Amino acid sequence: MSATETTAATTTSRAEYCVVACAEAWRSAGEVLASPMGTVPAIGARLAKLTFSPELLLTDGEALLMADVPAIGSKPGAVEGWLPFRQHLTLTATGRRHVMMGASQIDRHGNQNISCIGDWAKPARQLLGVRGAPVNTLNNPTSYWVPKHSARVFVEHVDMVSGVGYDRAAAAGPSATRYHRVPDVITNLGVFDFETPDRTMRLRSLHPGVTVEEVTGATGFALTIPDEVPYTREPTEDELRLIREVIDPKGLREREVPA
Helix, strand or coil: CECCCCCCCCCCCHHHHHHHHHHHCCCCCCCCEEEECCHHHHHHHHHHHHCCCCCCECECCCCEEECCCCCCCCCCCCEEEECCHHHHHHHHHCCCEEEEECCCEECCCCCEECCEECCCCCCCEECCCCCCHHHHHHHCCEEEEECCCCCCCECCCCCCCCECCHHHHHHHCHHHHCCCCCCCEEECCEEEECCCCCCCCEEEEECCCCCHHHHHHCCCCCCECCCCCEECCCCCHHHHHHHHHHHCCCCCHHHHCCC
16 A cells, blocks of 8 residues: 555554654664664664564663663663673774664755754754764664654754765765665654665655655655655554553653654
């Protein structure tokens, strides 16, 4: 079924489609560190670990590698390793991590901004700063999670480059492109990638209930839109059970992506 057709009513919430889309980012990732930033990505990483990516490494968000998969907000019942900040940076620099960051702005080439809004000399808003975004994007796969898709976030040009996009990596040369990869951009409306000849953003799937027109109206640049846009896949019954009963029994996902 294409996303242009009418969808049937479903008991799966929008937040749960987002969780499944985030989990898919770590499918077949192997023994790499998942670094999800945000509630929905954290649930997605744990879902991937419990289903199709059992070798995935998860942390407690501080300095411990978890040997089990506790519910969001709970402490691990078993620990398999110590991961202090120094060792975490080593994993980042050697590419053995797939981080899913947020984005205050992102453009059609995948450049991301979490530093400031407005001119750098006199910004209208001061944000986090570039943090580890440049190293993340040049050394390991970096995906993005945007819980509220809007033209304020999806802009033609970011005000400052924090995470490096495909155009700037190409301009910098082989040292920048060697390990550079932005696999997924996941939002409350759909899933996007850069699998186009010019490495610009493409709509890969829509969450059920969302239209192409809704996405393009909330995006501040021209997206590549395939002739047939599929829907984000349905979660299995077991995945829904894990999300609702094991990983997020308090329903925190619904606060990040309201129905």
